[in-house]
Amino acid sequence: MHKQQNILIIGAGLCGSLLALRLGQRGYNVTVYEMRPDLRKTDISAGRSINLAFSDRGNKAMKLVGIEDKVKSLCIPMNGRMLHDREGNTFLSNYSGRDHEYINSISRGELNGLLLTEAEKHDNVTIHFNKKCKSVDFEKTTALFQDYETKDEFIEDADTIIATDGAGSALRKSYYLGKKFLFSFSQDYLTHGYKELSILPTETGDYKTYKNALHIWPRGDFMVIALPNLDGSFTVTLFLSYDEGEYNFNNLTTPERVTEFFQKEFPDALELMPNLVEDFFENPTAPLGTVKCSPWHYKGNTLLMGDSAHAIVPFYGQGMNASFEDVVEFDAVLDKHDGDWETIFSEYEKTRKKDTDAIADLAIDNFHEMKDHVGQALFQEKRKIEMALEKEFPDDYASKYSLVTFNEHIGYREAMLRGRAQDKAILNMLADGIISTATPIKTILDKVKSETEAILEDDRIAGLH
């Protein structure tokens, strides 16, 4: 019976197009409205991240919809972080001690295009472009759209509406402004913004620096990172305060000052970027924000999903992966309660929100870790020990990074609690001289495990978490 249900999806970005594909596979009548033009026909990357980190949680969703192999062909493996110091010395720090665990750089546009094409293969899925959602009437289960070309406004009715319209969601705004129920909501901005730059390929189309890593130039209060693209280029991102420190976005106003800043802080990167000044003044500076809210759903009428429900900062490389995992989790709840939207939405939020809250907090943690901690001796020692543990005991130990990134069978919240406790155990035992890099590795494993359990138990008794 439910197969004839009409589902309206607002937004055909990464989450919306995957959701359309999956709901199409399940046999629903799916209509998608997207405000932007069809990205398979136009270049509309400006202002959005050009490439993204793709890892196991995202891949779980690709397996679910059966396109794992097609996605793989778009991926560039990154085995670790390549750290660059001020003198241009580099050091590769692997993401895992297990060789089969790595993350990937992937083009947002290519992946989104693939998902749209796969979704459209289903006759019961229709995607409309250039139609912007202005508001949603969540009582009536209708949405108001405007056609970007004709400027005409029209109302669409559906059995249920799912908004995957990103951090600036129209449905979330309607929840907030509607004041029909208690809507908890937060938007939190970092004092840092970001700007995208680029390292172009060599004249022969080769990569100018090591291809299979996520490059980081950590400088304490700010940093630059670079991820490889299939065409031989790297997309480079500068993360910098808007108004604090000697150099900041507000005072980098001339080509001379921008060059001086890079010459002083990132000389080896500058050498690869003759196009720096051009990129710097052509590309926008964008803010870094976290959005949380609750409830995500109104009765069985409407639901927020992906960034519209939980936008996060990019420092764990999990934004897209979390949104893809949303679809997997949602699909599992559909299996249990198909046909009863209110129960589906309510149970989905109940099981999922604790995990999206956790990855939001983890992403903030990693902002500080990437720009600052990765350059500190104590954290580097911890990292060495964790690599050794993962190499020596691949089935018995996973670092916080591995728990979050490569252990898709556990939720983000569990990964956060265990991972933070492990970090605390190792850092304190190192600082207290209880372990060192010279301690036998099996002894370290035992000590880390028991100390981690003790930390978790202490928190539990104190009523924390």
Next chain:
Amino acid sequence: MHKQQNILIIGAGLCGSLLALRLGQRGYNVTVYEMRPDLRKTDISAGRSINLAFSDRGNKAMKLVGIEDKVKSLCIPMNGRMLHDREGNTFLSNYSGRDHEYINSISRGELNGLLLTEAEKHDNVTIHFNKKCKSVDFEKTTALFQDYETKDEFIEDADTIIATDGAGSALRKSYYLGKKFLFSFSQDYLTHGYKELSILPTETGDYKTYKNALHIWPRGDFMVIALPNLDGSFTVTLFLSYDEGEYNFNNLTTPERVTEFFQKEFPDALELMPNLVEDFFENPTAPLGTVKCSPWHYKGNTLLMGDSAHAIVPFYGQGMNASFEDVVEFDAVLDKHDGDWETIFSEYEKTRKKDTDAIADLAIDNFHEMKDHVGQALFQEKRKIEMALEKEFPDDYASKYSLVTFNEHIGYREAMLRGRAQDKAILNMLADGIISTATPIKTILDKVKSETEAILEDDRIAGLH
């Protein structure tokens, strides 16, 4: 020179009227606009808490403006929590082991009236009532008001504007909707709401139950509290989920069910409240929310203060005290930078926000402690030990509650970090059998102190806080 500066204050509640008084004392030209009628002439308590907890941080502000004695005459000391179990047994748990440390019940209306009267004694302070602020133009430093009686709208200009207009602040809304800068903002609702009830005096005007305590009926998922009033009555508040549990606000819809609920859960309270059903259906059910935001100020033009900047849930009895402390902190910054509003506002936020964030989180902690933990054996043992420590070593030990409530020389954040670490230390040592109520008290003090330091140091090394 600055003395001729015109300061516009929006809102003449507890924070606004205290601020007007203090700025009047400092010689500024102060104009205050309040949306409500003059509460000294009308009864407008409906829907707001009738009495409040007043303690040392609030009193610090009363000393600053020289009205400590006048306020004292409005206070009813509450020495501790009087816990009531389901069978009607009671147990008094003091707030401190030091006899001179207690909190007070005070009438919101009486205190607000006193502050207004004191402020109006200054010729340079003018207070207008029945004028609602609709919006603030923070670029032009002007505010739009509407007169409630004539419905006329008018614009007021000032050298600087300070909004003390509470949790629903018009200035904060203008920041949010203006989108002229990155505005971090959160509103978080508990799943519980509250409703005010009352225990009336006896026929001879006496208190029906023990006067000098904050009465609590903790029941795990919900609770009732009662605070005394000068007229012999108690203001009673029921905290209950909107929609979860056997009894909740959504299903308590008939006199029979309300009576049944109280008969089952609060029989001794019910006996004191023949007026229960009447109160229950006459008084509104109100939500419990936390508001945080940043920045509080726009250049030197406008500033949020009190609940408009940081509304908190009532469970630590610190809402009013925190707003009063705002004025003390602001006054100290004025001493340093008088005349330079941008520096004043910016430094005030920098020093103050960490503390108001902390009391917001502490108030949520205490929600769980009051309704749940106070009834648990481990927490009761901890409480006993802390009372003994405070009694035996009055200069050497202060519990989290004492640090927050009676140690106004340290900020809320410091009180939170130290207090939480102490709680964790005591609870874990009790659970592990390292200490018990039979351990010599000096031994307990030494162990608690060293374990607390170890916990703080472990967190510091792990990069937490």
